[in-house]
Amino acid sequence: MRMTDQKTALVTGAARGIGLATTQLFLEQGWRVAMVDWDEPELTKVQAELPDTIAIARDISNPQDADGMVRDCITAFGRLDALINNAGIADFGPIEETDFERWRRVMSVNLDGTFLVSQAAIPELKKTKGAIVNIASISGLRASTLRVAYGTSKAAVIALTEQQAAELGEYGIRANAVAPGPVRTKLAMAVHTQEIIDAYHDAIPLNRYANEREMAEVITFLCSERASYLTGQTLSVDGGFESTGIGLPALRKP
Secondary structure, eight states: OOOOHHHHHHHEEETTHHHHHHHHHHHHHEEEEEESSHHHHHHHHTTTTTTHHHHOOTTTHHHHHHHHHHHHHHHHSSSEEEEOOOOOOOOOOOOOOOOHHHHHHHIIIIIIHHHHHHHHHHHHHHHHEEEEEEEOOOGTEEEEETTTHHHHHHHHHHHHHHHHHHHGGGGOEEEEEEEEOOOHHHHHHHHHHHHHHHHHHHHHHTSSSOOHHHHHOOOOHTTTTTGGGOOSEEEEESSGGGGGGSSSSSGOOO
């Protein structure tokens, strides 16, 4: 175990997208990162090119894996200063077609996983008076079509964040959530039709999608001393999308 004053973050869902961008920005800021993902081949590939990181191939929805990833981080780096609960699944579908199996699959990762990893990390975060950042979604703040499981899971993540802030503040642990709007990830661009892209642009005051780096900037800020009195908050990083109303007309059937 390497004992050092260098700060360490544990980032789940770190093999791609917001998680990978956040890992890269932490490294630029002088942190070390324990990268967690259940996609071991992709995780191993990207981690090999990043110094001051380790790859931890585990499933956040498994209680034993949640404990194990924190243990792996401490074994490698000796401390934990920030937990980024980014891993999640986006499974969209009509409310009447969302059976219980589909519902539970979304909840087990997005909500249960966030709870399990946070709980496992608390003893180490107490030592450093660290930070938790939970990645929610604008879908947890405003209803939209096809998101009954996803949106509900992210709304629950926001409530969990507030509970964490209320209970862990006495230990110096801060807990905040980030609620991204549409982000120009490879996955989003693969599934969003031009009609949907145009509709989002029309509904977002800044008239564009975010990029992954913009999410990472907010996440790392929340883990920094600059946010030392900020806890229990949900930051909508959405280009103003939350301000424009409920739902997206392009996703509704006539």
